[in-house]
Amino acid sequence: xxxxxxxxxxxxxxxxxxxxxxxxxxxxxxxxxxxxxxxxxxxxxxxxxxxxxxxxxxxxxxxxxxxxxxxxxxxxxxxxxxxxxxxxxxxxxxxxxxxxxxxxxxxxxxxxxxxxxxxxxxxxxxxxxxxxxxxxxxxxxxxxxxxxxxxxxxxxxxxxxxxxxxxxxxxxxxxxxxxxxxxxxxxxxxxxxxxxxxxxxxxxxxxxxxxxxxxxxxxxxxxxxxxxxxxxxxxxxxxxxxxxxxxxxxxxxxxxxxxxxxxxxxxxxxxxxxxxxxxxxxxxxxxxxxxxxxxxxxxxxxxxxxxxxxxxxxxxxxxxxxxxxxxxxxxxxxxxxxxxxxxxxxxxxxxxxxxxxxxxxxxxxxxxxxxxxxxxxxxxxxxxxxxxxxxxxxxxxxxxxxxxxxxxxxxxxxxxxxxxxxxxxxxxxxxxxxxxxxxxxxxxxxxxxxxxxxxxxxxxxxxxxxxxxxxxxxxxxxxxxxxxxxxxxxxxxxxxxxxxxxxxxxxxxxxxxxxxxxxxxxxxxxxxxxxxxxxxxxxxxxxxxxxxxxxxxxxxxxxxxxxxxxxxxxxxxxxxxxxxxxxxxxxxxxxxxxxxxxxxxxxxxxxxxxxxxxxxxxxxxxxxxxxxxxxxxxxxxxxxxxxxxxxxxxxxxxxxxxxxxxxxxxxxxxxxxxxxxxxxxxxxxxxxxxxxxx
Numbered sequence: 001x002x003x004x005x006x007x008x009x010x011x012x013x014x015x016x017x018x019x020x021x022x023x024x025x026x027x028x029x030x031x032x033x034x035x036x037x038x039x040x041x042x043x044x045x046x047x048x049x050x051x052x053x054x055x056x057x058x059x060x061x062x063x064x065x066x067x068x069x070x071x072x073x074x075x076x077x078x079x080x081x082x083x084x085x086x087x088x089x090x091x092x093x094x095x096x097x098x099x100x101x102x103x104x105x106x107x108x109x110x111x112x113x114x115x116x117x118x119x120x121x122x123x124x125x126x127x128x129x130x131x132x133x134x135x136x137x138x139x140x141x142x143x144x145x146x147x148x149x150x151x152x153x154x155x156x157x158x159x160x161x162x163x164x165x166x167x168x169x170x171x172x173x174x175x176x177x178x179x180x181x182x183x184x185x186x187x188x189x190x191x192x193x194x195x196x197x198x199x200x201x202x203x204x205x206x207x208x209x210x211x212x213x214x215x216x217x218x219x220x221x222x223x224x225x226x227x228x229x230x231x232x233x234x235x236x237x238x239x240x241x242x243x244x245x246x247x248x249x250x251x252x253x254x255x256x257x258x259x260x261x262x263x264x265x266x267x268x269x270x271x272x273x274x275x276x277x278x279x280x281x282x283x284x285x286x287x288x289x290x291x292x293x294x295x296x297x298x299x300x301x302x303x304x305x306x307x308x309x310x311x312x313x314x315x316x317x318x319x320x321x322x323x324x325x326x327x328x329x330x331x332x333x334x335x336x337x338x339x340x341x342x343x344x345x346x347x348x349x350x351x352x353x354x355x356x357x358x359x360x361x362x363x364x365x366x367x368x369x370x371x372x373x374x375x376x377x378x379x380x381x382x383x384x385x386x387x388x389x390x391x392x393x394x395x396x397x398x399x400x401x402x403x404x405x406x407x408x409x410x411x412x413x414x415x416x417x418x419x420x421x422x423x424x425x426x427x428x429x430x431x432x433x434x435x436x437x438x439x440x441x442x443x444x445x446x447x448x449x450x451x452x453x454x455x456x457x458x459x460x461x462x463x464x465x466x467x468x469x470x471x472x473x474x475x476x477x478x479x480x481x482x483x484x485x486x487x488x489x490x491x492x493x494x495x496x497x498x499x500x501x502x503x504x505x506x507x508x509x510x511x512x513x514x515x516x517x518x519x520x521x522x523x524x525x526x527x528x529x530x531x532x533x534x535x536x537x538x539x540x541x542x543x544x545x546x547x548x549x550x551x552x553x554x555x556x557x558x559x560x561x562x563x564x565x566x567x568x569x570x571x572x573x574x575x576x577x578x579x580x581x582x583x584x585x586x587x588x589x590x591x592x593x594x595x596x597x598x599x600x601x602x603x604x605x606x607x608x609x610x611x612x613x614x615x616x617x618x619x620x621x622x623x624x625x626x627x628x629x630x631x632x633x634x635x636x637x638x639x640x641x642x643x644x645x646x647x648x649x650x651x652x653x654x655x656x657x658x659x660x661x662x663x664x665x666x667x668x669x670x671x672x673x674x675x676x677x678x679x680x681x682x683x684x685x686x687x688x689x690x691x692x693x694x
Contacts, residue, residue, distance in 0.1 A: 016396040017339045024389040025335040029328045032381050038221035039159045044379045046161070046286035048371040055238045058306045060187070062262055063246040063298060064091070066271040070249040077276075078103070082112025083253070085119040087269070088126065090252050094262035097190065098125045100183045100305075102152060102270030102278075102298045106130075106138040117142050124148070127186070129179050132171040133228070144173070150182030154280060154297060155232065161281040162295075164215060165304040167231040180304030183266050187305075188312055203231065208312030213320060220321025220376055234376065236319035238306045240284060241272070241299050266305060270298020317374020327378050331385045334359065338386040342393025352394070359386045462523050464494045472496045475568065476691040478661035480669055483684045489515030490630045490684035491522050491561070495530045499569065502530050505579060505688055506563035506603070507630045518559050518604070521551055526565070537576035538613045540565060541600060548604040560605040564596050564628065571692060573626065576600060576615040580634075581646070584618060585625040589654035593646075594618070620692040625664065627653055628690075632683035636672055639679050644672055661689040 031037055064087075074083050084105070091099055105116075105128065120126060120142040129152040130139035139149040153166050166178040177185065185195070188208065196206040205212040215232040217224040238244075249269070251257065271278045279294035310316035341355040360383060367377040469477040472494070481490055489508030494501065504526050508515040525544050534540050541563070552559055564579035575582055578600035584592040594616055601612035620626070629649070636644040649668065656667045665687055672685065 016393060016400070017336065017343055020339040020342075020389055020392045020396065021332070021336040024339070024385055024392065025328075025332040028331050028335070028381055028385050028388070032221070032327065032331070032378075033324075035158070035221065035223065037381050037384070038157075040380045041221055041378055042157060042159060042161065042163065042283075043286055045367075045371070045376055046283035048368055049237060049283040050287055051368070052372060055243055057243050057245065058238055058302075058310070059245065060097075060265060060309055061244050061302050061306055062096075062265045062267050063241065063244050063302055064249055064252055064267060064269045065241070065246055065296070065298070066249045066269070066273060066276070068273045068275060071273055071275070073250045073253070078105075078109050080112055081105075081109050081116035084109075085112055085116040087249060087252055088119050088123060090255055090257065091262050091267055091269075092123055092125075094257065094260060095264070096125065096262040096267045097264050098127060098183050098186055098266045099123065100127045100129075100150075100179060100266065100268045100270075100301065102129055102179065102268060102301060104129060104131075104137050105140045121146075125186070127179065127182055130171070130176070132169050132176060133230070149176070150179035151176050152179040152297070152301060154300060155226075155228075155230070156280070157226070159281075161283065161285065162300055163235055163283060164232045165235040165300075165307070167212065167214070167233055169230045178301075178304065180301040181308060183268075183301075184305045184308035184312075187266055187309060191313075193312055207308070209315040210308065210311035210318055212318070215321070218323050218325075220324075220327075221378075222321075234319040234321060235300075235303060236307050236317060236374070237283065237303050238310075239303075240295060244299070244302055244306075268298050268302050268305075270296060270301070272296035272298070319374050319376065321376040322378070327381070330378065330382050334363070334382045335385040335389040338389035339393040342390045343397055345394045345397050352390070356386060356390055462520060463492070468496075469494060472501055473499075474570070474693055475501060476661040476693055478665040478689045479687065480665055481684070481686040482681075484511055484632070484681050489519060489559075489561070490632065490686035491519040491563070492628070492686050492688050493523050493526060494688070494690075495527065497530050498533065500535065501566075501568040501690075502526070503566040503568070503628065503688060503690060504563065505628045505630065505686065506561045507579070507632075507684070507686075508561040509559055511684070514555070514557050514559055517555075518548065518552065518557075518561065521548060522561065522563065522603070535567060537565065537567075537574065537615045538610055541577055541603070541613050542610045545601075545603050545609050546607060549607045552604045560602045563600070563603050566626070566628070566690075568620075568690070571620045573618040573620060574615050575618065576613060578602060578612075580629060580631055583627040583629075583650065583653060584620075585627065585653055585657045587621065587623050587657075589657040591650050591654060593650075622692055622694040623658070625653075625657065625661065625689060625691040627664070627668075628688040630684060630686040632681075632685040633668070633672055633687065635683060636676050636685070637679055637682065638675055638677055644675050648675070661691045664691075665689045 071077050074080070084103075088099065120140060124146070126143065126148055128140045128143035128149050130144070130149050131137035131153055132151045133153045143149050151166060151169055151171065153169070154162055155164060155166060157163055165180065167181050168175055168177050170176070188194070193208040198204045198206050198211065203214050212233065215222060215227060215234060217227065245261070247257065247261065278297040280297060280300060282295045282300070284295065285292050307316070307318065311318045337359060338356065341352045345352045363379060363382045363386070367379045370377045463481065464479060469479070477494055479492055479494065481492060483490065489511050491504065491506040491508065493504045496502075506522060508518045522544070525547050529540050529543060534543070544563075562579045564575060564577040564582065567574045575594060575596065576599050577596065579596050582594040582596060584594060586592065596616075599614045599616060601609040618626070634644055634646045634649060648671070652668050652671045653664065656664045659667070668687060669685075
């Protein structure tokens with residue numbers, strides 16, 4: 001007797017789920033905390049950048065690129081101060097909003113140093129660069145004195161990809177904005193939009209419609225050592241170089257600049273030449289199918305500026321990562337969900353599998369849609385929780401059921417000897433009963449065999465005899481019938497009364513005694529209607545149908561038959577009733593196929609068929625023939641399960657059209673037997689050939 005309390009019973013029932021959930025969740029949370037999975041998380045989230053709809057081109061920004069051909073054009077690198085001055089003058093001539101020079105220039109590069117310094121002094125919207133982390137690089141002194149400098153430091157994740165942007169950092173001169181941020185703030189300041197402190201203690205600032213929240217060790221997959229005390233945000237890329245209007249440095253130096261190309265735009269100048277080693281891996285290099293080029297640093301800075309402008313002016317998402325507690329909560333929830341589904345595996349396997357598929361769909365879809373709205377939600381670790389928890393839960397259930405089965409097997413083994421004895425006695429009794437039943441079955445089989453033999457003999461006895469067919473003037477006639485079983489369901493008859501030849505051919509559904517009886521009843525009714533000179537096809541078939549329908553109902557049978565009746569007089573033939581196609585063979589072997597589908601309705605299927613009965617009229621010339629058959633011929637199969645087919649039947653008839661009816665009949669039957677080979681005959685075979693004598 002079970003004395004467990006309801007709480008104990010509940011805990012026992014769910015003990016697997018209660019143990020597996022915290023175990024799996026704790027294991028994955030620990031791995032996530034140690035950073036084991038973050039490269040895989042980044043790889044999956046990178047796919048979202050590739051999958052999301054392409055962003056429109058940012059017309060507020062233009063990029064002047066420096067490729068290998070441009071380096072060859074200016075002959076030397078670094079380019080001389082004279083070339084740089086000319087480059088800046090050509091750009092500034094179109095009145096850009098700002099110019100961002102992503103080229104280090106802390107030392108003179110002759111010739112043209114004084115000329116370049118003068119351009120720097122007289123271009124208040126020019127922003128230069130410095131490097132403030134690691135091995136620092138000084139800014140251009142002239143621009144530094146004027147406060148026209150930004151830090152162009154790029155910070156890479158553990159997989160060497162750039163996914164975050166520096167907003168500001170500490171330099172020797174004090175707090176310094178990054179290169180892209182500096183250009184964006186200057187642009188927005190011209191439109192009256194400036195930074196506003198929302199929560200200075202947490203370094204949260206507002207900028208138009210945007211809110212700056214620094215990336216912290218509590219966010220996403222980052223540690224304190226990754227951030228190094230700098231003010232970072234996640235970089236919500238607009239795209240590659242093709243998302244910004246761009247032009248080569250050579251075209252700018254030669255003044256091949258489209259009209260107003262730089263007007264009111266923020267212009268970035270930077271290298272994309274591989275030899276200058278200023279190209280980086282980004283999420284766009286995570287395409288698993290097609291390798292992609294690295295992204296130039298100047299394009300990354302342009303993406304930073306574009307992100308800030310779009311967020312401040314139009315509210316485009318800044319992109320944030322969920323906090324670690326939320327991440328861990330997702331792992332716990334999905335571990336519990338998956339472990340619970342796994343516990344139902346034995347009782348409702350379909351529910352477990354469907355639930356797991358739904359979980360995968362929800363995780364991937366929700367993370368993708370969250371990404372579109374500016375949130376990075378983990379994907380890999382929740383998926384891992386689903387897979388591991390489900391695997392352990394299913395394994396635990398299978399093991400538990402195996403132990404229960406083993407215990408039952410042990411219990412059964414203890415009583416096996418007694419059960420064997422009991423079973424042996426039962427089998428002995430059963431054998432005795434089977435022997436008695438076998439004796440009864442033998443007697444029943446003998447009786448049934450005798451009955452079937454009588455039915456078969458009766459069936460053959462009522463077929464038309466050769467002397468009857470020879471006595472019919474004007475027609476050469478031949479017939480053949482062979483049942484698939486002891487008693488067949490095919491019917492044919494040829495009658496002649498008052499020089500009217502009536503030919504009937506039909507196919508009763510099924511085989512065996514019932515089909516054979518219905519076939520004999522059909523012959524009797526057809527003979528009776530012929531004897532009373534009923535020539536109207538509607539009355540003929542309607543009377544036949546009513547008679548057989550009532551008999552079939554009395555027999556409590558579902559048998560019915562297709563039947564065609566042909567009446568021949570002086571070369572004219574009338575065909576009525578629904579059956580296989582009638583084949584008319586003209587002189588020269590020309591074949592005409594008469595479809596009987598619309599000439600009648602199956603017999604004994606319904607008590608009222610008069611409305612469905614019609615007739616087709618054919619006139620035979622001397623030497624013309626009509627071939628009638630049941631479906632046992634075209635549907636006969638060989639050892640390769642190929643059917644004989646109506647086309648092959650027509651070919652045999654065409655080849656023997658000028659022979660006698662008997663020869664045509666024998667040619668068809670011999671060809672069917674040759675085609676079937678050793679295959680079993682599955683259906684009755686019946687054939688009638690009538691030929692107008694010459």
